[in-house]
Ligand SMILES: NC(=O)C1=CN([C@@H]2O[C@H](COP(=O)(O)OP(=O)(O)OC[C@H]3O[C@@H](n4cnc5c(N)ncnc54)[C@H](OP(=O)(O)O)[C@@H]3O)[C@@H](O)[C@H]2O)[C@@H](O)CC1
Ligand SMILES: Nc1ncnc2c1ncn2[C@@H]1O[C@H](COP(=O)(O)OP(=O)(O)O)[C@@H](O)[C@H]1O
């Protein structure tokens with residue numbers, strides 16, 4: 001098989017961009033026209049990974065019991081050829097046919113290699129198998145299929161790939177439901193399997209290898225619309241699909257291996273993108289002629305008598321994140337704590353290049369009627385109200401609106417207003433905008449909900465989570481009156497879920513906004529989104545450094561060439577607990593690493 005020619009840039013683009021199913025089909029087309037055997041390439045690499053995965057778990061392929069869940073489409077075809085290769089290497093193979101038909105030549109290959117086929121649909125017409133059984137027998141066959149699947153070493157899920165439409169239905173849904181129940185696998189458990197680690201021997205249940213996409217995930221929108229089969233490893237072909245990048249579907253993919261088919265992705269618009277490779281463009285290196293003011297000044301109205309720590313953490317984080325100075329402008333008592341923890345902080349008014357407001361400030365529900373901080377923030381945010389004075393709003397410095405300031409946001413603001421809610425805060429924001437939303441809705445459809453807030457307010461929205469999503473405006477395309485880019489950042493380890501972590505992010509955000517050339521963000525929402533995502537990336541990297549792990553919310557996939565044999569995939573160190581102050585300490589090294597990664 002031919003080797004793929006791949007520049008470093010193409011490798012980065014492949015690993016950090018995901019394309020819709022339709023776009024992927026468009027990229028497959030010219031290769032299929034030229035007779036490139038894509039299905040064989042997909043199958044061969046899948047078989048290789050199956051062997052590696054089994055061996056990693058102490059099972060040699062010729063002793064392995066493998067079950068293939070095969071759908072009627074080409075995804076089933078990929079799976080059948082892969083399974084045939086495993087049977088050819090001595091594995092005991094059972095094919096469970098969930099559709100009315102199977103890819104005929106791939107099925108033949110399986111049968112010739114000694115695979116047994118168990119058909120579940122009484123109305124199926126599959127050559128070489130017994131047809132025409134009744135509903136009673138169908139039920140028995142389903143039970144038998146589940147028994148075999150649960151007792152196997154490896155389940156290869158080839159029910160649906162990019163041809164999936166809507167939630168899983170019919171026999172694939174029933175089978176998935178039964179399998180998940182017997183395996184005792186919950187979504188929660190699979191969340192724990194992300195972060196680039198392959199679980200070994202989870203409660204004796206079989207390993208799961210997904211072909212192209214786990215069956216049941218929302219391929220294009222990254223949702224989990226119903227029952228699905230979470231995978232330990234997903235082998236995906238040609239290019240990443242959004243489900244391998246966007247939460248919550250990305251959590252169901254496990255470790256992702258992308259087989260490079262040689263698609264020409266240059267100039268093809270991705271559906272979503274991970275920030276990784278672009279972070280350094282948001283970092284302004286100090287210059288010979290710099291003085292502290294030209295490196296950027298951050299103004300903070302954060303913390304409160306109740307949460308003075310948030311003022312300290314956000315100020316310290318901003319001060320460490322490559323700016324010339326920070327101004328702390330909260331109440332005198334809190335300013336005292338800030339200055340004693342950070343003598344570098346200036347507690348006096350003056351010009352700033354970016355603002356951070358709201359971290360550790362009470363929201364409307366918890367504040368006293370005349371809360372000093374909220375009054376100051378309300379008055380500052382009023383300047384960003386496009387409905388009041390658009391010129392003024394456009395000329396204000398960029399601002400990070402966090403936590404308690406989110407409910408003070410004017411209805412229409414420019415893109416250089418960056419909101420940093422977590423799921424609960426985004427739900428409250430949507431309710432304030434008259435949308436009936438709960439935290440659960442946001443967790444189920446985070447991208448959709450964040451896009452909604454961006455559409456309704458105009459602000460750039462950074463929704464925090466294990467995978468953080470940034471929704472901001474994209475350059476307008478001809479014919480479109482509005483487009484939105486979806487950027488994700490998955491550099492943060494789960495150790496970041498600790499009190500004050502969000503305050504640290506807000507500080508880093510203010511510092512990154514402040515160090516962009518003055519006036520450059522106000523008319524460049526694309527750059528704002530990139531800067532916001534970069535702040536989340538550095539925050540995540542600092543979390544990795546502080547906790548001693550490289551396991552994180554989203555890892556770019558491993559790239560594999562069809563001609564390659566077996567990859568070595570190391571599991572990351574688990575790391576150790578941290579407090580928010582540890583993240584602050586690690587910020588300078590995170591900057592260094594981000595710049596090194598760009599070289
Ligand atoms: N083009 C190529 O040569 C290459 C393609 N490649 C591979 O092909 C895959 C795409 O193949 P595809 O287009 O055949 O669709 P596929 O994912 O098999 O799904 C169709 C089947 O799913 C079923 N189904 C759908 N929705 C469902 C639901 N909600 N619930 C239940 N069932 C549902 C649907 O049933 P139906 O709707 O017809 O009843 C039909 O049976 C791609 O992901 C990659 O793996 C690679 O090998 C590279 C070369
Ligand atoms: N499981 C996780 N994995 C990775 N990062 C996480 C996880 N949970 C939270 N984080 C990150 O930690 C930060 C928590 O912020 P926030 O919810 O505002 O907490 P707090 O208010 O306690 O500071 C966010 O940046 C978020 O993305």
Ligand SMILES: [K+]
Nearest residue numbers: 157160211213
């Ligand atoms: K699949």
